[in-house]
Amino acid sequence: MDISVQQRGDVAVLVWNDDENRVNLDSLGRLHEILDELDAIDGPLGVVLTGQGKFFSNGLDLERFGTNPSEFGATLTELHRTIGRLLVYPAYCVAALNGHTFAAGALLSCAFDYRVMRSDRGYWCMNEAVIGLALDEKLWSILANRLPRSSAILAATTAHRFSGPDAHEHGIVEALAEERDLLDRAVGVAERYSTLNRKILGEHKRLIHGDEARFLGYAT
Numbered sequence: 001m002d003i004s005v006q007q008r009g010d011v012a013v014l015v016w017n018d019d020e021n022r023v024n025l026d027s028l029g030r031l032h033e034i035l036d037e038l039d040a041i042d043g044p045l046g047v048v049l050t051g052q053g054k055f056f057s058n059g060l061d062l063e064r065f066g067t068n069p070s071e072f073g074a075t076l077t078e079l080h081r082t083i084g085r086l087l088v089y090p091a092y093c094v095a096a097l098n099g100h101t102f103a104a105g106a107l108l109s110c111a112f113d114y115r116v117m118r119s120d121r122g123y124w125c126m127n128e129a130v131i132g133l134a135l136d137e138k139l140w141s142i143l144a145n146r147l148p149r150s151s152a153i154l155a156a157t158t159a160h161r162f163s164g165p166d167a168h169e170h171g172i173v174e175a176l177a178e179e180r181d182l183l184d185r186a187v188g189v190a191e192r193y194s195t196l197n198r199k200i201l202g203e204h205k206r207l208i209h210g211d212e213a214r215f216l217g218y219a220t
Contacts, residue, residue, distance in 0.1 A: 057105025
C-alpha cells in the first residue's frame with residue numbers, strides 16, 4: 001500500500017500512489033497509521049492528502065471484494081470510522097483532488113476541512129446509482145453533513161459527474177487550481193492554518209462534527 005508522507009515545513013503531505021487508489025482495509029489502515037504518527041507531533045501541523053496521476057481515488061476496491069467478499073462489510077465499517085476520525089482530527093486537513101474522485105473516494109474527500117480540485121480535468125462523482133451499490137444511512141450522512149443539501153441530493157440521486165468548476169459552483173470544493181499549482185495551493189492553505197492551537201481546533205471540530213463522527217463509529 002503506497003501512501004507516503006512528505007514534510008513541507010509544518011505540513012505533512014500524504015501522497016497516495018497506488019494506481020486507482022482504491023479504498024480497502026490496507027489503504028484505510030495505512031491512513032490510520034500515518035494519523036497515529038502525526039498525533040505524536042507536538043506543535044504546528046497541517047495535513048494534505050493527494051493522489052498521483054489520473055485518480056485521487058476511484059472508490060471501493062470492488063475487484064478485491066470479488067475474491068474476498070467478507071472484506072466488504074469490514075471495509076465499509078472502517079471507511080465510516082476513518083471519515084469520522086478525519087472530521088475531528090486536531091489539525092487543519094486539506095484534500096488536493098488531483099484527478100477522478102469517485103464514490104468512496106468522494107465520501108473520503110468530505111472528511112477534509114478544505115478541498116482544492118483541478119480546474120481542468122477530473123470528476124467528483126457519487127456513482128452508486130450507476131454501479132448498483134446503495135448508500136447506507138451512514139454513507140448518506142457523510143454527504144448531508146458536509147455538502148449543501150441540494151448538492152448532496154443531486155449527487156446521490158443522479159450520479160452526476162461534477163467537473164472542477166461544477167463542483168465549485170455546487171459547494172463541493174472550496175477552490176480550484178490548475179494541475180501545476182494544485183499541490184502548492186493545498187499546502188499553502190494547510191500551512192496558513194498549521195499554527196492554530198491544535199487542542200482548541202480539535203475541540204471546535206468536535207463541536208461541529210462530533211455527533212457525525214460518533215454516528216460513524218469513531219469515539220470522540
